[in-house]
Amino acid sequence: EAFFRFLVDCAKDPRFNADTLMAEINLAADLDFIDRMAYRYLIIPITKKRLTEREGQFQWIYRHDFPEWGRGRDDAMNLTKYFMIRWPMDDSFGPTDMPSIWNLQKYQPEQGHRMNFAGDSHDPYSVVIDSALGLMGAEPKNRNDFLGHIDWLVDYLKTKPAPKYPFPIDAGRATRGKAVFDAHCAACHASARTGTIVPLSEIGTDRGRIDTWGKQAAIEANQVVSDMGIQRKGLVEAPLTGYVAQFLDGIWLRAPYLHNGSVPTLADLLTPPAQRPQVFWRGYDVYDPVRVGFVVQGPAAERAGTPLDTRLRGNGNQGHDFGTTLSAPDKAVLLEYLKTL
Template identity: 45%
Template sequence: MARKDHAHPKSRRWLALLLVLGAAVAAIGWYELFREEPQNLDGVEAYYRYGSIGTEQEEGLPYWVWRVLPEVFPQHLPGDGEDAGYAALGVVWEEGEPTPVGFSRKTIGFPRIGINCAACHTATYRTAPEAERRIVPAGPHQTFDPQAYLRFLGDAAADPDFTADTLLAAIEEETELSWLDRLLYRFLIIPRTRDGLLEQAERFTWTDDRPRWGPGRIDPFNPVKFHPDLLALDPAEDDTIGNSDIMPLWAMDEQEGYALHWDGLNDSLTEVVLSGAIGDGARPDSLPVESLGELETYLRDLAPPPYPFDSPDRQMAARGEALFEEHCASCHGPEGGCTGTVIPQSEVGTDRHRLEMWTAESAERYNAYAEDYPWDFDAFVKTDGYVAKPLTGIWLRAPYLHNGSVPTVEDLLRPAEERPAVFYRGYDVYHPERLGFIHAGEEAERHGFRYDTAEPGNGNQGHEYGTELPTEDRDALVEYLKTL
């Protein structure tokens, strides 16, 4: 007769207790590390400035670690120490906000911080050195230096003082952590953050052999091309330079059907918004597609601010308008036959490097990247030139050309050999007469980045349209451009 085995009642109780404890630990772990809380921002403009685009989980940092890094590692910030904290990197921080414009704070288990579109696409300007800094959503950022920001994070992580003891002591000066949070920060969050930042720094070593971006510029697609989890091209076999001036995102409705980006590599605003979020660190399964759709609608209708100085001379502006219609409207006017189209580089003559950065293979891989998702990419192409853009808000889009190599409109209307060979960019005090930012002199040098047009990718040649006009006609044209 077979003998029946009966589990001892005490063993069953221990097993049940272990299961309960395991479930409790799993629940606490999920709550402390992975629960996702809504941001509850007030409207689409607040979302543009501070909303999550899905970057926090993969590329985000623990907010409190990020918050104390400038205090703990000021020696790794650029500049002479006049600008404290992240201001040394050119970010714009509105009073009372927990993050700068363009940085999102979102709780995924614990507070995290990520970058969104506004980090690069938010202009600032001052009408005088002592004047209040004005913030313009969707304009091209003139002061933020994304490359310096990445290097600061990498240098901080490589510092021997990047330890749990050092960072927790600084965090406790800012906020009160629970005993469980302190344990998680000490043994998990801070060590993992250090490893992640060192991995990120290693991933960007390809930038060491290329000219610096500087404030207001970024290489928009090489970081995506060379990311091992994205397009996965090899920087050792690709020495292209994509350094580009940051573009405005306002009035996108008037660009419906136009080629977008500097080289027209895509004509779908929806794909540009989604791929921009991926470029900032989001992944296909973290993209807030519905929120980004609302953001797209916001950008379609958003208008740039009017020229903020004295009203343009009406008579002179009228003369300039006639000159614009004769010399510029075919490529930059709303009804221009070439407006929004790609002008061959051989014709426009501007620096080739940005064009060569984007390859047919890059376009093919990007179109295949998200083929398993309902918002699939299929509009990326390779072109042979640069797009003739509408000039809406042109007064606030300095410096000019796709690589930001010409500081003012006045300089752009001069032959290339008469344009500044070296100037300073990143100082946001405006020069109204020249239609651009102050780019020379002691203050510009102290606050700006030295831009040398002799470096690869920085060439200021080409686009010599209108340069043959007499001085009085060029002045009239500048007066009219103030009204756009």
């Protein structure tokens, strides 16, 4: 988000001109005559022009009533909506945590699995293509070369295993934790329901992400990609109704939790929503093996991270109250088991 603002602010700054930039470039590089002319009369003015033309598409990231994305999040479907299909800015805001991208072969569309947190895409191939195209919506210069890179990346991510938990695990506690998991978690996270959409009325989490996208947006985005001569299953042309029941491979590393990254640790996720942290700092990479997540409080976390206030729009930490009534011993062994996944 800060990077996008930086681009627009640079383009609007009167110092973004060939004289100023060439003076700086000449301090760092010894360009030949042709390169100097290209930068002065083509690259710099065209870059400024193109960024200025897109200023309207960036306006929603300047809204003061929308909280900062913060580290490790974006407003995924609004990026697609404003850049790929060029819709005018609306009042939706759906901050989204970065998903895990390993072991993508687990997603099987023929079994009803959906991808992205709200289930708005059909399969890994579509997600990777749309992630590459969605920001600017520009057609690849060489379609075959582009699709070759997509094929390589999808093949790699399909078989890339989830990282193993790097700290000691108490095997006995983990075994007892599996019994708790089977009784209280497996119905959604290790069953035919895994990878499918759980209705919002059941999961109860923040609805902001759902409200950023819909059937008509998917239809138009699919048409844009089709017009580029690119074929894929694409985005789901249906209303969004909930969030996908996640596969839990590598769950220990995927903190913070929920689709918007509003719950810092697995221990917090097993706490009633009213007792979960209201404000914490995302982006500090020191791990907490007790609570199973990253350290999110204290001076070091505040220096390295960005604050997330769950009272602000799109940041709600409510919902997914499954497991919150377990006893303390059951929660402890469940956390130990989740480290093994």
